[in-house]
Amino acid sequence: MEAGREDLMPGYRGDYRKIAAATVALIIGVAAAHQNQRAEDRSARVAWLSHNAVAIRSIDPTLANDSFADMEPLRTAIRNARVVVLGEESHGDGATFLAKGRLVKFLHERMGFDVLAWEAGLFNAHDMDAAVRDRSVLLDDAMGRGLFPIWALSAQVKSVFEYARSVAGTRTPLEMAGFDHQFSGAGPSRWRDALVAFLDKADPSLLAEDIRASLRNDVRRVFASDSSPRDIRLVAEKWRALLALFDAARAKLERAHPRTEVVFMRRTVDAALVSLEGLARLREAEGQFRAADNNLRDQWMGETLVWLANERYKGRRIIVWAASFHTLREPRAIKLGPDASFSYENVLTMGEVASRSLGDAVYTVAFTAAEGKATRVTGGDTLELEDPIDGSLEDLCLRTGRRFLFVNLRGLPSSHWLRRPTNAGVLGYSPITTDWTRQVDAVMFTRTMFPATKGPMAPDGAVLTEPSSVR
Numbered sequence: 001m002e003a004g005r006e007d008l009m010p011g012y013r014g015d016y017r018k019i020a021a022a023t024v025a026l027i028i029g030v031a032a033a034h035q036n037q038r039a040e041d042r043s044a045r046v047a048w049l050s051h052n053a054v055a056i057r058s059i060d061p062t063l064a065n066d067s068f069a070d071m072e073p074l075r076t077a078i079r080n081a082r083v084v085v086l087g088e089e090s091h092g093d094g095a096t097f098l099a100k101g102r103l104v105k106f107l108h109e110r111m112g113f114d115v116l117a118w119e120a121g122l123f124n125a126h127d128m129d130a131a132v133r134d135r136s137v138l139l140d141d142a143m144g145r146g147l148f149p150i151w152a153l154s155a156q157v158k159s160v161f162e163y164a165r166s167v168a169g170t171r172t173p174l175e176m177a178g179f180d181h182q183f184s185g186a187g188p189s190r191w192r193d194a195l196v197a198f199l200d201k202a203d204p205s206l207l208a209e210d211i212r213a214s215l216r217n218d219v220r221r222v223f224a225s226d227s228s229p230r231d232i233r234l235v236a237e238k239w240r241a242l243l244a245l246f247d248a249a250r251a252k253l254e255r256a257h258p259r260t261e262v263v264f265m266r267r268t269v270d271a272a273l274v275s276l277e278g279l280a281r282l283r284e285a286e287g288q289f290r291a292a293d294n295n296l297r298d299q300w301m302g303e304t305l306v307w308l309a310n311e312r313y314k315g316r317r318i319i320v321w322a323a324s325f326h327t328l329r330e331p332r333a334i335k336l337g338p339d340a341s342f343s344y345e346n347v348l349t350m351g352e353v354a355s356r357s358l359g360d361a362v363y364t365v366a367f368t369a370a371e372g373k374a375t376r377v378t379g380g381d382t383l384e385l386e387d388p389i390d391g392s393l394e395d396l397c398l399r400t401g402r403r404f405l406f407v408n409l410r411g412l413p414s415s416h417w418l419r420r421p422t423n424a425g426v427l428g429y430s431p432i433t434t435d436w437t438r439q440v441d442a443v444m445f446t447r448t449m450f451p452a453t454k455g456p457m458a459p460d461g462a463v464l465t466e467p468s469s470v471r
Contacts, residue, residue: 038391041391041417042391045396045417046396046399046400048417049396049400049405050401052408053397053400053405053406053408053445054070054071054405056070056405056406056466057070057404057466058070058102058466059095059099059404059446059464060098060102060465061101061105061159062159062457063102066105068105068109068110071103071110073406074106075111077363077408077442078363081360081361081363082317082318082358082361083317083319083320083358083363084103084113084317084320084363084364084365085327085351085363086103086104086321086322087322087364087366087440088100088323088324089427089449091150091452092376092377092380093367093374093449093451093452094156094450095446095449095450096446096449097151097156097452098458099444099446100321101160104116104160108163108319111317113317113318113319114173114174115174115313115318115319116160116164116174116177116318116319117176117177117178117305117319117321118146118147118176118179118180118321118322119178119179119301119320120185121182121191122177122180122271122304123178123183123191124146124147124178124183124186124187124191125146125184125185126178126264127145127194128178129175129176131145132165133169133173139158140158143158143161144185145190146184147184149377150377150452151321153378153454154452154454155453155456155457156457157452159457177308177312177318179301179305179320180271180297180300180301181271181272181301182278183275188223188272191268191272192219195265196212198257198265202253202257206252208241211239218235218238222279227279227283228283229283232276232283233277235276236273236276236277240273242269246265263312267307274296274297274300277296289342291345291347291348294347294348295348298326298349298350298353299353301350302349302352302353303353306353306357306358309354309361310358322350324367324426324427325428327349327350327351327366327440328349328351328439328440329349329438329439330352331347331348331349331352331439332346335434363441364439364440364441365440366426366436366439366443366444367426367444368424368425368429368444368445368446369385369394369425370397370398370445370447370448371385371387371447372449372450373385374451376452377454382451383429385425388425391423394425397445402447402466403447404444404446405444406444407442407443407445408441408442409437409441409443410441412437418436418437419435419437420435422435422436424443426443448463
């Protein structure tokens with residue numbers, strides 16, 4: 001047997017240690033070649049980002065006499081999109097909130113976007129818009145009427161409202177809107193009062209006494225933490241008659257109110273009904289995520305965003321403020337590992353619903369960071385960002401030496417490396433590898449994240465504006 005082996009490999013004369021040594025050398029050589037190739041790929045990608053990504057000078061939305069010269073290249077990226085969606089990683093991203101605030105100002109002042117639609121209640125955000133325009137209402141109170149506390153209490157978000165109030169009396173105000181069926185801010189009570197007054201103005205006899213009594217008595221009870229799914233759905237059955245009322249009394253309502261407001265108030269009733277069903281499902285799920293329950297909300301938000309773009313604000317340009325999760329265009333294309341505690345397999349998002357109807361009229365921006373921490377202003381665990389994975393988008397952006405970068409993903413050739421699976425942490429800073437060009441149109445990179453807070457606007461030592469010597 002040994003002779004046979006020697007015959008096959010006569011040069012080794014049975015010395016298998018030489019074979020092993022040669023094999024190890026071959027493996028090391030292949031690994032070294034692979035490592036060199038990875039280093040070359042990384043260097044080429046960093047070079048591409050350095051040359052092609054937009055170096056943003058600042059994320060400070062309060063810059064005096066801001067020329068937005070650094071953001072001018074965004075015009076070419078966004079082009080004629082009518083809806084620009086601004087995501088966020090975790091709802092606790094103070095630096096991202098500031099970056100979004102400056103983007104809002106740029107889009108409004110330089111590109112004619114004059115509606116800011118929030119992931120907030122349809123009626124509540126409308127109510128908030130009126131409060132922003134009313135200087136007798138404190139700005140904190142105005143924010144509290146419409147937004148969820150994660151934004152309403154944030155000093156990093158307040159600058160957006162200071163800006164909106166400053167332009168409220170001009171020829172080009174920034175109008176606030178909402179696209180969520182959930183009640184936010186002041187909750188359902190102001191909606192109930194506005195709805196009753198709206199109907200009574202047309203004809204006090206329109207509203208049946210049993211429905212009037214339900215609106216008066218059930219609003220507080222049904223949204224209490226101890227309400228059962230059955231109780232919630234019983235109230236929804238009563239309120240469903242409001243839709244029929246709007247349809248039957250359409251002519252009378254339009255004699256008392258502008259047609260656009262009749263359509264709007266009817267849609268707030270639909271929002272309330274979907275909100276009740278969503279709440280009932282939440283109680284049934286006992287806090288567990290169920291894709292079908294999530295999809296109920298995202299379907300409605302997507303359809304409402306389309307309605308805002310095509311009907312209520314037809315011909316106008318809209319900025320959307322939302323969590324990046326809701327903005328994804330093809331969520332089911334994201335495949336997580338077998339050990340993941342979450343799956344996108346059956347998930348439907350607002351971004352998917354909206355893109356089906358609006359196509360390239362929607363331009364979506366995700367956000368990410370390489371270091372620091374994030375915490376919601378309402379409290380909870382602090383998320384410490386881990387070091388970027390080698391070759392991830394955060395790692396590559398970090399290696400450019402830039403503090404802020406805007407990476408346009410739209411229009412890249414099919415062979416581009418960014419159209420291949422790339423690791424990035426745009427969703428809760430989780431390192432997910434996928435083709436991000438199928439999900440968003442751009443990624444805004446901020447080197448250092450800091451938490452959302454009630455104040456000050458930025459922590460000591462935070463760099464909001466890139467030193468001119470770096471540019």
